[in-house]
Amino acid sequence: MTRAPVTIVTYDWVPPFAQGYVREIRARWAAEEAGIPYRIETVPVSPKSAAHREMQPFEQVPVLKDGDLTLFESGAIALYLAEGTALLPESRRAEVTQWLIAALNSVEPQVMAWVTAGLFDKDEAAAERAMKRLQPRLAQLAAALEGRDWLVGDTFSVADLMMVEVLRGAGDDGALDDHPVLKAYVARATARPGFKKAMADHMAHWTDADRAKAEKQGAPA
Ligand SMILES: N[C@@H](CCC(=O)N[C@@H](CS)C(=O)NCC(=O)O)C(=O)O
Incomplete structure (x- = not known):
């Protein structure tokens, strides 16, 4: 049907x-x-x-x-x-959900603080401070992804979709430049048809x- x-x-x-x-x-x-x-x-x-x-x-x-x-x-x-x-495999549902929430709750707020300060408020000092808070979070994420293609198991999941969506805009503005693991992760996901x-x-x-x-x-x- x-x-x-x-x-x-x-x-x-x-x-x-x-x-x-x-x-x-x-x-x-x-x-x-x-x-x-x-x-x-x-x-x-x-x-x-x-x-x-x-x-x-x-x-x-x-x-x-x-x-x-x-x-x-x-x-x-x-x-x-x-x-x-396959975006939400039953056997890994809890972990996929965990990482999707991490994207929205632990990474996106820091990305948005930077975007809001720089793009919307045009406040360079605030944008610099936000970037300083964002960078260690990105380093932590890069460490978690080191040696892996995707966040959970060996396959692309809805958690990757959301994490990449959170990172993509920041990457376009240079925030991922010191994180080759994250740059490669975003490139891998956005190459998908x-x-x-x-x-x-x-x-x-x-x-x-x-x-x-x-x-x-x-x-x-
Ligand atoms: N947490 C919400 C955020 C949605 C959001 O911020 N959407 C933006 C567009 S990307 C929006 O509608 N902003 C209000 C506006 O542009 O007037 C979600 O993930 O759906």
């Missing part, structure tokens, strides 16, 4: 610096890896809508809809899509969104 497509909700537009990094890529990638068909629905990035708030109390994306179920938080969405697939397809579709969405925005702005009142 073919599975009905799930719906992944993302924004109708984001500025160029965010394109490639909006967290709905995590849902797209998980769906690609799990072989689950999906379609995209959008909510306005600004102003936020009541319909958006109803699905996501913090007015964020992604949101996943599957029949009667509406789910937010990229970690919960990725775990849901991974269920019953599932990531490539998800990223190509993600970027195509923003190209279309830019075009639609330009057309709207250029349209006579």
